[in-house]
Amino acid sequence: QLVQSGAEVKKPGESLKISCKGSGYSFTNYWIGWVRQMPGKGLEWMGVIYPGDSDTRYSPSFQGQVTISADKSISTAYLQWSSLKASDTAMYYCALCGSGYSYFDYWGQGTLVTVSP
């Protein structure tokens, strides 16, 4: 099971860190990732992390724009922004990968991030 943190309303330029807590499986042994869905738009693969050794893969579209991290002591993955933009307004899903990181087996409920002046 993946449980995500609650909805956030932020202003442009602010920082943000949202979370995704895993339970019911060995958190360190599976890749876990993040997917963005802007309002009325499709899914976008952002990146994944392997909590066992913090190995991380990013989509070129999101490299340098966000930071994915994990704290294996509390089975929680994070998605972080240092300076939000209005265009970051979206639903963000965390999801657990199956074998490797080529597909997402289980999904969290989503975290809605709204960035508005």
Place this chain on the structure above:
Amino acid sequence: QSALTQPASVSGSPGQSITISCTGTSSDVGTYNYVSWYRQHPGKAPKLMIYDVSNRPSGSSNRFSGSKSGNTASLTISGLQAEDEADYYCSSYIGSSTPHVVFGGGTKLTVL
């Protein structure tokens, strides 16, 4: 612009079969058997329907099947039901200098 190309919409009547295509390149779909398909109902999180081109997750309906030919993957839904009306997304692994995964633009399935 999505790296994988899907039709914007498809439709079918209950009981019929439909196929959704997903066209990539030799850098993704054409080389790797890491194509997945997801279904998303409005306001809900996506659900995995097919992985590794043609494998169904345990507990998934056998009305869903996947295949691949060259740079194009396909999802076929047989015996259409009202509950199948949703958005469908394909995804593929991309083997590049920065390996990652990309989604298609999505296809809206309407059950008439």
